[in-house]
Ligand SMILES: Nc1ncnc2c1ncn2[C@@H]1O[C@H](COP(=O)(O)OP(=O)(O)OP(=O)(O)O)[C@@H](O)[C@H]1O
């Protein structure tokens with residue numbers, strides 16, 4: 001059975017349904033309260049800020065007067081519209097769910113009690129605007145969900161679903177005469193949702209997809225690699241990038257070469273063992289390729305097929321630079337050895353952390369004992385560096401070259417910006 005969503009409208013609430021926004025809300029509330037000279041609210045009080053209007057929260061939960069609450073709201077909003085609205089994350093699975101419904105032809109919309117400015121910025125920030133046919137936000141004059149839902153729909157619409165995490169979404173949906181689906185991973189309980197008219201309940205974004213379109217297959221994910229000399233900061237930056245992608249709702253598979261699978265990790269141990277001084281260059285090249293052959297089939301390709309983003313610490317480029325350049329086996333020989341291992345699987349984008357080989361190795365050796373490869377002579381590492389530069393010159397479009405001598409934060413920000421832009425373009 002193939003599910004057909006061409007005439008279906010699916011409207012989502014924002015906070016608590018697509019994005020987890022408490023970090024920004026709490027930070028802004030704490031900031032406003034501090035600026036007003038009130039004691040810092042405890043966690044239970046802060047939790048109550050999610051949902052009700054701000055003025056009500058400042059008055060009721062913190063005992064402010066009308067004038068104080070208005071001033072606190074002004075301070076809150078000044079921080080929220082610059083910083084707080086981005087202290088926010090996409091729920092795991094939401095990105096895949098939206099993209100899959102959109103690819104199935106559904107008309108998607110957001111109907112939220114949030115004002116238009118932060119809503120638009122948040123949707124753009126996470127790259128959700130491209131999936132949406134309509135966005136309707138509350139104004140001072142009109143905040144009832146029922147009216148917002150009606151406004152979101154064209155005259156001749158097919159089936160409509162309102163999806164949200166609170167009673168307001170279910171009640172509004174019922175009053176507007178549309179189907180209602182409550183999600184329990186947000187800020188409301190299953191009981192609240194059922195009591196206020198939820199026809200269906202989803203405990204995860206994946207369950208939304210299973211309810212609305214059980215046969216839909218997710219779009220393909222992406223394969224990215226990070227390359228550089230030993231000590232260039234790959235491990236540090238992959239952690240940071242992985243956290244950022246997670247915040248944007250990409251499902252990340254963080255892996256490495258050699259290794260990444262149980263068989264690959266055994267091969268890694270052999271390759272990096274300092275005792276294996278007698279390993280010939282061609283044995284080394286074949287072992288790296290063998291680990292890769294397993295990795296591609298067991299882990300990389302299945303994850304990409306499931307819509308995930310594979311973030312790989314080294315791939316084929318490492319073999320070209322280290323065995324082709326460092327061991328002087330030559331680029332063509334390495335590509336020939338690896339052809340059956342990769343079967344045309346190449347990263348869509350490769351981040352290269354650019355740093356001089358001496359500086360990189362100094363960092364690496366200061367961190368821990370060098371392994372078999374890191375113990376190689378300076379001339380070996382110089383050839384590896386040269387090998388990378390040759391690769392980048394051959395395929396400049398695939399590489400994002402980042403100056404790895406900058407601070408960890410500067411490097412992370414640059415990588416994040418470039419990778420997210422590319423991934424979001426890829427989702428179209
Ligand atoms: N931008 C930076 N500036 C200064 N030091 C850094 C920077 N990034 C990472 N380091 C430090 O350099 C050392 C090596 O970093 P990291 O382990 O991330 O590199 P790597 O490329 O993954 O190394 P390897 O490939 O050998 O595992 C660590 O001690 C790390 O804290």
Ligand SMILES: Cc1cn([C@H]2C[C@H](O)[C@@H](COP(=O)(O)O)O2)c(=O)[nH]c1=O
Nearest residue numbers: 230257258288314315318319322373374
């Ligand atoms: C994939 C691959 C790696 N190498 C080298 C590069 C490093 O010296 C080690 C791996 O250690 P890391 O801490 O995980 O970076 O192996 C190589 O020579 N050829 C390759 O294909």
